[in-house]
Amino acid sequence: MTEKNFSADVRRHSFKPANIEDESAQYAGLDKEKGVLEARRVGEEMKIVENAPAGSLIFIGGATEAARTVSTAELYGEGLEQANKDKADVLVLTREKIKSISRDAGGYKKAIEEIAKIVNDNRDKKIVVDFPMFINELSFGRHWGFFEKKSKSYFNYLMKKYDFDEDKAFAEWVETGGLTDEEGLQGPDPDQVADEYLRGLEKLEQFARKYAKNRPITIGAVGHRWELDAFIVKLATGRVSSENFKKICDNKLTAENEGVRLEIKNGEVRIFYRGKDYTRKLKQDAEKKS
Numbered sequence: 001m002t003e004k005n006f007s008a009d010v011r012r013h014s015f016k017p018a019n020i021e022d023e024s025a026q027y028a029g030l031d032k033e034k035g036v037l038e039a040r041r042v043g044e045e046m047k048i049v050e051n052a053p054a055g056s057l058i059f060i061g062g063a064t065e066a067a068r069t070v071s072t073a074e075l076y077g078e079g080l081e082q083a084n085k086d087k088a089d090v091l092v093l094t095r096e097k098i099k100s101i102s103r104d105a106g107g108y109k110k111a112i113e114e115i116a117k118i119v120n121d122n123r124d125k126k127i128v129v130d131f132p133m134f135i136n137e138l139s140f141g142r143h144w145g146f147f148e149k150k151s152k153s154y155f156n157y158l159m160k161k162y163d164f165d166e167d168k169a170f171a172e173w174v175e176t177g178g179l180t181d182e183e184g185l186q187g188p189d190p191d192q193v194a195d196e197y198l199r200g201l202e203k204l205e206q207f208a209r210k211y212a213k214n215r216p217i218t219i220g221a222v223g224h225r226w227e228l229d230a231f232i233v234k235l236a237t238g239r240v241s242s243e244n245f246k247k248i249c250d251n252k253l254t255a256e257n258e259g260v261r262l263e264i265k266n267g268e269v270r271i272f273y274r275g276k277d278y279t280r281k282l283k284q285d286a287e288k289k290s
Contacts, residue, residue, distance in 0.1 A: 004205055004206075004264060005264060005265045005266065006201075006205045006216075006217040006218065007051070007052065007216075007217070007218040007219070007261070007262065007263045007264070008201050008218065008220070008262050009046065009048045009218070009219070009220050009259060009261050010062070010197075010201070010219075010220075010221045010222075010223065010228060010231070010259050010260055010262075011042075011076075011222055011223075011254075011258065011259030011260075012222070012223065012224060012225050012228055012254045012255070012256055012257065012258055012259060013029075013030075013066070013069045013071075013072040013222050013223070013224065013257075014030050014031075014034075014036070014038050014042075014068065014071075014075070014256050014257050015030065015031045015034045015035035015038060015256050016030065016031060016035065016068055017029075017030065017031040017032065017035065018031070024036050024071070027039075027074065027075060028067035028068070028070075028071055029066060029068030029069075029070075029071050030068050030071045030072065030075075035068075035071075035072075035256075036071075036075060038256065038257055039071070039072045039075035039076060039079070039257060040076075040082075042076065042079065043075055043078060043079020043080050043082075043083070044079035044080070044082055044083040045079070045083070046076065046080060046083075048080070048218060048220060048261075049126055051218075051261065052126055052216060053216040054089075055123055055124065055125070055126065055216065056127075056215060056216040056217065056218055057119055057127055057129065057208055057212040057215050057216070057217055057218070058126060058127065058128045059129050059131075059204060059207075059208040059217065059218070059219055059220065060073050060076060060077055060128065060130040060131070060220030061131060061132060061133055061135075061204045061207065061208065061220065062133070062201065062204050062219065062220065062221025063132035063134060063135065063138070063221065063222050063223075064134065064135070064139050064140050064141075064222075064224065065134055065139055065140070065141055065142075066140060069138075069222040069223060072222045072257070073095075073130065073132035073220065073221075073222045074132065076222075077092065077093075077094040077128065077130025078094055078096075080092050080128050080130070081094050081128075084128075088125075089124065089126060090126045090127075090128070091118075091122055091125050091126070091127045091128070092127075092128040093115065093118070093127070093128060093129050093130060093131075094130050095130050095131055095132070098111065098115065098129070098130070098131045112211065115211070116211035116212070119211060119215075120211075123215070127212075129208075130220075132221075135200040135203065135204065135221070136200070137196040137197060137199050137200030137203070138196075138200045138221060138223045138227070140223070140226075140227060143188045143193050143227055144187065144188065145188075153184075153185060154185045154187040157182060157185055158172055166225070166253055167251055167252055170225075170226055170245070170253055171242045171245055171246075172242075173226070174190045174230065174233070174245055175241065177189055177190060177191075190234075190240035191230075191239065191240050193227050193240075194227075194230045194234030194235070194240055195234070197223070197228070197230075197231035198231070198235075200221070201221065204219045204221065225253045225254045226253070228254055229245070229249060229253050229254055231260075232248060232254075232271070232273055233245055233248050235260070235262060235271050235280070236248045236271050236278040236280065237278075238280060248278075249274075260272065260273045264282070267281060268281050268282065269281075
């Protein structure tokens with residue numbers, strides 16, 4: 001695990017459309033009413049700015065290959081802009097503003113330089129940079145083999161076995177470590193998925209720190225349930241299991257827009273989830289592997 005110092009807010013995406021005609025034209029992958037409104041509302045109510053130390057860079061930079069994660073992150077930024085519009089010590093660069101900077105600069109490479117200048121010229125402010133990117137370690141499709149069609153049958157097997165009750169299907173996944181007595185069916189290892197999630201956040205922190213040296217960093221990311229829940233259980237307990245899923249999550253997977261806040265400092269992680277907080281030394285994970 002990591003000994004880098006940063007904070008993070010990681011959430012599940014907003015509501016998907018039930019039918020294709022219900023999909024938002026502007027925010028791909030989301031229900032045009034509930035999905036959009038709820039994500040923007042959550043953005044307005046998020047405490048990611050308030051929780052960040054003075055002078056922080058808040059980089060909402062993580063998403064998956066699914067458009068609904070990018071759209072959700074974009075709406076969080078819009079909500080944060082609305083909530084902080086009257087605060088002189090907060091500057092929010094929404095995804096739309098960054099697109100505009102990119103057009104004016106002649107591409108994203110030059111836009112990054114412009115954004116870095118804005119960040120470093122406003123060291124007295126908390127700055128939100130809302131530009132979600134695909135992070136391989138957060139990928140739902142890659143973890144489940146959807147791209148290669150290797151493990152999709154395993155996922156479908158679990159869903160059908162429990163009549164599409166995802167909470168029960170998830171509990172079996174973490175209890176068996178992705179193994180079944182069905183020949184040829186194997187899913188990803190829950191602990192490895194959780195570890196990859198943290199590595200994805202580390203990559204975002206490293207990217208942000210290149211352009212905002214000597215500033216506190218808070219990372220924002222949007223992903224999917226199952227991987228996110230495995231990540232939460234692993235952070236809080238050190239091991240993904242059905243017992244720990246019950247202990248931490250009460251056997252209930254994350255709802256839309258729900259997530260976890262974490263602070264990593266000097267090899268220790270503090271997790272804030274569903275009104276409770278947990279503190280654990282990350283070096284315990286390395287000791288368990290040795």
